[in-house]
Amino acid sequence: MNKIKVEDKEFEIFLENDALNKRIRLLGIQINIDYEGKCPLFIGVLNGSFLFMADLIKEISLPCEVAFMRVASYEGTSSSGKVKELIGLPENIEGRDIIIVEDIVDTGLTLTHILKMIKEKNPASVKVSSLLLKPSALKYDIEELEYIGFEIPNEFVVGYGLDYNGLGRNLTDIYRATEA
Ligand SMILES: O=P(O)(O)OC[C@H]1O[C@H](OP(=O)(O)OP(=O)(O)O)[C@H](O)[C@@H]1O
Ligand code: HPA
Numbered sequence: 001m002n003k004i005k006v007e008d009k010e011f012e013i014f015l016e017n018d019a020l021n022k023r024i025r026l027l028g029i030q031i032n033i034d035y036e037g038k039c040p041l042f043i044g045v046l047n048g049s050f051l052f053m054a055d056l057i058k059e060i061s062l063p064c065e066v067a068f069m070r071v072a073s074y075e076g077t078s079s080s081g082k083v084k085e086l087i088g089l090p091e092n093i094e095g096r097d098i099i100i101v102e103d104i105v106d107t108g109l110t111l112t113h114i115l116k117m118i119k120e121k122n123p124a125s126v127k128v129s130s131l132l133l134k135p136s137a138l139k140y141d142i143e144e145l146e147y148i149g150f151e152i153p154n155e156f157v158v159g160y161g162l163d164y165n166g167l168g169r170n171l172t173d174i175y176r177a178t179e180a
Contacts (some may be wrong), residue, residue: 004175006158006168011175015150019159020131020174021055023149027129028059031099031147039063040097045114047169048103051161052131052149056101071110082115094122099147102130103161108140115144121161132157132174133166152176 002013031104039062044053054156057066069088098118105111111128118126129147137154158164159171168175 004171005177006164006175010160010162010178011168012178013173014038014152014157014176015083015174017160017172020149024052024131025059027147027149028056031129032059032061035062035064035097035099038097039065040099041065041067041093042099042101043090044068044101044116045103045110046088048085048161048163049101049131051169052103053101062159068121071114084110086114086117089118089121093118096123098123098126100128100144102125102128104132104134104157105130105142105145106134106137108138111142111145112140115142131160132162 002025004011040054042057042064044066047070049068053066053068057064067088067090068096069086072085072087100111100113100114100118105128113124127146128142128144128146130145131149133145133148133151134154135151156164156177158168158177159174159175161169163169
């Protein structure tokens with residue numbers, strides 16, 4: 001079945017699970033080479049990254065640690081508008097080699113906040129692995145983007161951890177909206 005409905009929206013198949021797994025295997029190989037002799041700390045950004053993290057980490061043959069955190073947004077009391085706070089960021093990341101794991105980088109706003117707050121804790125290095133990247137939607141220059149699964153057009157996608165109104169994260173393939 002190539003077309004599905006999630007809530008009120010129609011989606012069509014875009015990236016099948018087999019293609020996702022093949023690409024993730026290659027990302028794992030690259031990370032194993034780049035971090036040889038190190039013990040990286042993978043930090044997944046909840047909720048969307050949970051399936052990607054699970055499959056990526058199985059490809060890692062290095063000693064490594066895994067943690068998850070979430071980004072909470074709330075309206076600030078000052079005129080600065082939205083304030084973002086990291087919840088669950090591991091305490092002691094000073095001197096660690098960090099790999100942030102994301103399901104998607106869209107405008108790059110979330111990741112820019114995460115990187116700023118992580119760097120304040122003086123890690124040895126920080127890189128980002130994101131399954132998906134929308135280059136034409138990106139509004140921030142993020143030099144830490146290193147291990148990208150797929151560059152995709154600026155279209156809304158769902159499945160394999162990604163949601164539409166909270167739904168669709170359980171789909172094994174990734175689908176794209178048939179209309180905006
Ligand atoms: O580059 P940006 O425009 O900031 O968008 C990317 C962010 O949006 C999604 O998270 P969301 O806030 O939807 O939370 P979720 O992971 O729980 O779905 C995704 O997981 C990224 O964290
Ligand atoms: O295309 C998307 N799909 C689901 N969640 C998202 N968060 C940012 N972009 C997307």
